[in-house]
Amino acid sequence: MSEYTDAAKKQMERSIEALGHNFAKVRTGRANPHVLDDIRVNYYGQPSPINQLAGIKSDASMLIVEPWDKGLLKEIEKAISSSDLGITPSNDGSCIKLPFPKPTEERRRELAKECRKYAEAAKISVRNSRRDANGLAEKDEKAGDISEDDANREKKAIQKLTDSYIDKIDELLKAKTAEVMEL
Structure with a gap:
């Protein structure tokens, strides 16, 4: 060449x-952790990617976000809610669940x-x-x-x-x- x-x-x-x-x-109905890549969470005044603040597990139709610092649950939930993802997060006190309904x-x-x-x-x-x-x-x-x-x-x-x-x-x-x- x-x-x-x-x-x-x-x-x-x-x-x-x-x-x-x-x-x-692109959200396809399958839970894909990459849909969270562009979402930033306010972490001590610094916008930080979710994947640097929490573990993200996925199965076929749900993402589970488990923050290493449980004090960040509300901030992560707020960041996901205010994003253009179109998914309503549910906070159970230890992790945030993101259900992915079939489009x-x-x-x-x-x-x-x-x-x-x-x-x-x-x-x-x-x-x-x-x-x-x-x-x-x-x-x-x-x-x-x-x-x-x-x-x-x-x-x-x-x-x-x-x-x-x-x-x-x-x-x-x-x-x-x-x-x-x-x-």
């Missing part, structure tokens, strides 16, 4: 990672649409990486560092790489959509 395809591949890998992170936050058909369609938006954003990011790598090859060609034939070969290699990453995004979207639409 050349420096152009290496640079593009690194950027495209980051796009795939970001897509995976976004997909993990309705309409809600599953909305979640699938949200997944498509994330996938499209990832595709745009991959295409931008292609544009950047092609621009570097063209710049080096104009500067006389590489020949026109070499620049064209690089562009073909970059396009092949781009196509493979677009296909990977489509596969990830297909799998996530099937997971979301599952009853």
Whole structure:
């Protein structure tokens, strides 16, 4: 691989990672601890992630958040309630339970649409990486560092790489959509 395809591949890998992170936050009816990743709890004046303040257990339809400091129960409950998660936490004095009801058909369609938006954003990011790598090859060609034939070969290699990453995004979207639409 050349420096152009290496640079593009690194950027495209980051796009795939970001897509995976976004997909993990989509609530599918299964209890997934990653839905709590963006929720911050006020811990002695510092906003801290829940997973740094509590143990999180999950089964098929429920998350159980057990704070290491029981004095944080109210703060964690308040943070979850005020988030856009759409789940009402129940506090039993030692842990917080988050039930994940199965989404309705309409809600599953909305979640699938949200997944498509994330996938499209990832595709745009991959295409931008292609544009950047092609621009570097063209710049080096104009500067006389590489020949026109070499620049064209690089562009073909970059396009092949781009196509493979677009296909990977489509596969990830297909799998996530099937997971979301599952009853």
